Amino acid sequence: MRQYLDLCQRIVDEGVWVDNKRTGKRCLTVIDAELNYNVGNNEFPLITTRKSFWKAAIAELLGYLRGYDNAADFRAIGCNTWNANANENDAWLNNPHRKGDDDMGRVYGVQGRGWAKPDGGVVDQLAKLVNDLKNGIDDRGEILSFYNPGEFHMGCLRPCMHTHNFSLLGDTLYLTSYQRSCDVPLGLNFNQIQVYVLLALVAQITGHKAGMAYHKIVNAHIYEDQLDLMKNVQLKREPFAAPKLNINPDIKTLEDIETWVTLDDFSVEGYEHHDAIAYPFSV
Numbered sequence: 001m002r003q004y005l006d007l008c009q010r011i012v013d014e015g016v017w018v019d020n021k022r023t024g025k026r027c028l029t030v031i032d033a034e035l036n037y038n039v040g041n042n043e044f045p046l047i048t049t050r051k052s053f054w055k056a057a058i059a060e061l062l063g064y065l066r067g068y069d070n071a072a073d074f075r076a077i078g079c080n081t082w083n084a085n086a087n088e089n090d091a092w093l094n095n096p097h098r099k100g101d102d103d104m105g106r107v108y109g110v111q112g113r114g115w116a117k118p119d120g121g122v123v124d125q126l127a128k129l130v131n132d133l134k135n136g137i138d139d140r141g142e143i144l145s146f147y148n149p150g151e152f153h154m155g156c157l158r159p160c161m162h163t164h165n166f167s168l169l170g171d172t173l174y175l176t177s178y179q180r181s182c183d184v185p186l187g188l189n190f191n192q193i194q195v196y197v198l199l200a201l202v203a204q205i206t207g208h209k210a211g212m213a214y215h216k217i218v219n220a221h222i223y224e225d226q227l228d229l230m231k232n233v234q235l236k237r238e239p240f241a242a243p244k245l246n247i248n249p250d251i252k253t254l255e256d257i258e259t260w261v262t263l264d265d266f267s268v269e270g271y272e273h274h275d276a277i278a279y280p281f282s283v
């Protein structure tokens with residue numbers, strides 16, 4: 001939790017104002033941040049200086065792992081975060097590739113599970129890496145990448161957390177995740193949870209111990225309309241100890257994740273937190 005607050009404080013102290021054309025807002029911005037999560041010790045990086053809606057963050061991750069391309073599918077599993085980008089963004093609403101209400105296009109999990117090959121067919125990056133890791137193989141390319149510049153024009157938003165690189169050392173699995181752009185008050189609250197849960201889940205279904213997850217962020221920002229709440233509310237609060245995350249041990253395969261896993265298969269123990277803060281969201 002300290003590392004999150006240190007990043008917020010660093011943006012407040014050292015951030016530079018940058019105009020963002022897409023949202024029409026200014027962002028206080030720093031470049032290069034690293035957060036590390038000890039998944040092996042079950043130190044769940046849940047924000048405690050405000051109430052975190054952690055279930056929605058896990059639902060969003062499940063949707064990515066299933067290759068969802070529609071905000072309605074996300075809603076059905078308990079996640080509302082894609083409604084605005086799918087339905088309220090003029091550039092996307094006028095895009096000829098948009099297939100109708102709630103369509104998100106070729107983003108995130110679509111690339112992760114079905115990257116189109118130039119000669120026909122698709123690459124399922126997640127199935128490949130799960131299969132390798134299950135067999136004790138780390139070919140130094142166990143990568144799940146959502147970043148496909150050739151199809152940016154076919155999606156509502158470029159992926160922010162775009163690459164997850166797994167590594168096996170002995171019987172311990174590690175994860176290094178890369179993020180190009182980070183809305184620290186809103187997005188990072190979710191992204192920390194997702195990096196942690198991704199390592200915990202993949203370790204569980206491939207039969208390895210989970211080690212550390214390393215989260216590398218390039219552009220970390222606070223939107224101008226979020227700054228006052230961050231400076232004068234969230235950063236004035238003292239954090240509580242990290243809670244623990246429990247995952248249903250019956251989840252044993254990628255197919256389990258694709259078919260029957262729900263948010264009831266995750267529970268958090270000992271989550272003490274301050275009141276919720278309603279940060280403004282920029283579409």
Ligand SMILES: Nc1nc(=O)c2c([nH]1)NC[C@@H]1CN(c3ccc(C(=O)N[C@@H](CCC(=O)O)C(=O)O)cc3)CN21
Nearest residue numbers: 053056081082085183186187188189190277281282283
């Ligand atoms: N500007 C922006 N920031 C983001 O973090 C972001 C995007 N856009 N677009 C794509 C996804 C969607 N994400 C979102 C969207 C909404 C919330 C949000 O409203 N969170 C609230 C309530 C969550 C709930 O009730 O489930 C929060 O208090 O955390 C969080 C992440 C993360 N990403």
Ligand SMILES: O=c1ccn([C@H]2C[C@H](O)[C@@H](COP(=O)(O)O)O2)c(=O)[nH]1
Nearest residue numbers: 022158160161181182183187188191
């Ligand atoms: O997982 C996510 C997804 C999105 N974000 C934030 C980062 C930016 O504030 C916006 C995306 O805008 P771009 O203009 O495409 O950079 O969404 C996040 O923090 N985490």
